[in-house]
Amino acid sequence: MxxxxxxxxxxxxxxxxxxxxxxxxxxxxxxxxxxxxxxxxxxxxxxxxxxxxxxxxxxxxxxxxxxxxxxxxxxxxxxxxxxxxxxxxxxxxxxxxxxxxxxxxxxxxxxxxxxxxxxxxxxxxxxxxxxxxxxxxxxxxxxxxxxxxxxxxxxxxLAPELAAPLGCSVQTGVGTVLNALSPTPDDVLVVFGAGAVGLSAVMGAKIAGCRAIVAVDPVPERLALATELGATATVDPTAVDVVAAVGDLTGGGPNLAVDSTAIPSVIATAMTVLRSCGTLALVGLGALNAELPVGLILGKGLRVRGVVEGDSDPHTFIPWLADLVRSGELxxxxxxxxxxxxxxxxxxxxxxxxxxxxxxxxxx
Missing domain, CATH: 3.90.180.10 (Medium-chain alcohol dehydrogenases, catalytic domain)
Known part of the structure; x- marks a missing residue:
């Protein structure tokens, strides 16, 4: 022993x-x-x-x-x-x-x-x-x-303190965007929650070259960091109507969204802001149940999918993330x-x- x-x-x-x-x-x-x-x-x-x-x-x-x-x-x-x-x-x-x-x-x-x-x-x-x-x-x-x-x-x-988050939170956030949502430069993405996973999703969207990236969080310091990491706009949900603000900032709403909060009311807002045929990725671990606005999902043709660990194969994805860290892109x-x-x-x-x-x- x-x-x-x-x-x-x-x-x-x-x-x-x-x-x-x-x-x-x-x-x-x-x-x-x-x-x-x-x-x-x-x-x-x-x-x-x-x-x-x-x-x-x-x-x-x-x-x-x-x-x-x-x-x-x-x-x-x-x-x-x-x-x-x-x-x-x-x-x-x-x-x-x-x-x-x-x-x-x-x-x-x-x-x-x-x-x-x-x-x-x-x-x-x-x-x-x-x-x-x-x-x-x-x-x-x-x-x-x-x-x-x-x-x-x-x-x-790679410096251990930078390699450690690749094992879960960064892998989850970046992978959700790049592997599960696979955006193009024409896409608009909104991220709800600017913690480690949400901010990693912002970085993933920047790597993908999304046309617009909006971060939603009530903490000003986290919104400032989201901007530094690639968000083109930010929204404080305690200060404005999120649906109206995101709609204005994106010219009618995003086609992609990531929820990292697992808060039922935030999930509902995320579905509301999406434009027709948009996709919401759920990655947060919190509330295990939430009401689904079925009429909204059907009427707008929305897709809602869960994402675990960024849909990744870690033996290829983590070394690739490590290369991005070394290059400064992540x-x-x-x-x-x-x-x-x-x-x-x-x-x-x-x-x-x-x-x-x-x-x-x-x-x-």
Missing amino acids: IDARAAVLLEAGGDPRLSDVTIRPPVDDEVLVRIDAVGICHTDVSVAARWPAKRMPMVFGHEGVGTVVAAGPAARAAEGQQVVLTFASCGRCGDCADGRPAYCDRSTDLNLRGDRRDEASALRLGGEPVTGGFFGQSSFATHALSRPANTVVLTTA PVDKLVTTFDLSAFDEAWAAAKSGRVIKPVLLTG
């Missing part, structure tokens, strides 16, 4: 706390990764808030990046390689075989439920198993185990605020409150 530190959730309704843990060596196709940086995502916060007591203690974290320090006999990554850890998939179902691993038949089990907290578990606290395997990694730690499907090798090194650094792992409490509070857009923990 290897000594490590991890942020462990110990009680329902509480916050994870840094604790001394141990982690077992890798077996089979696993690799042991020394985590150099890990982003805190809204998914970590929202799932932790409702994690059942019977499944504790638990370690979250799913935007890890680090260096392979040990590899099982069937591992594909080698010691010394820099890897980005992303979502897990089975690699065997129909969607995985067709290049759609984000829609893996076992996605919920592999990503959101953690392991069984038994003798096969990676982590121990006080000698007892800890639930891990969140998104196949549980990377709020100095070390994590992962498997080939969610271990993406970067052949050219300025992820504008989203990131770094914290030492020892300041986990502060970083977690910043994520919960929305005080910073993308908190990234540095573990070195």
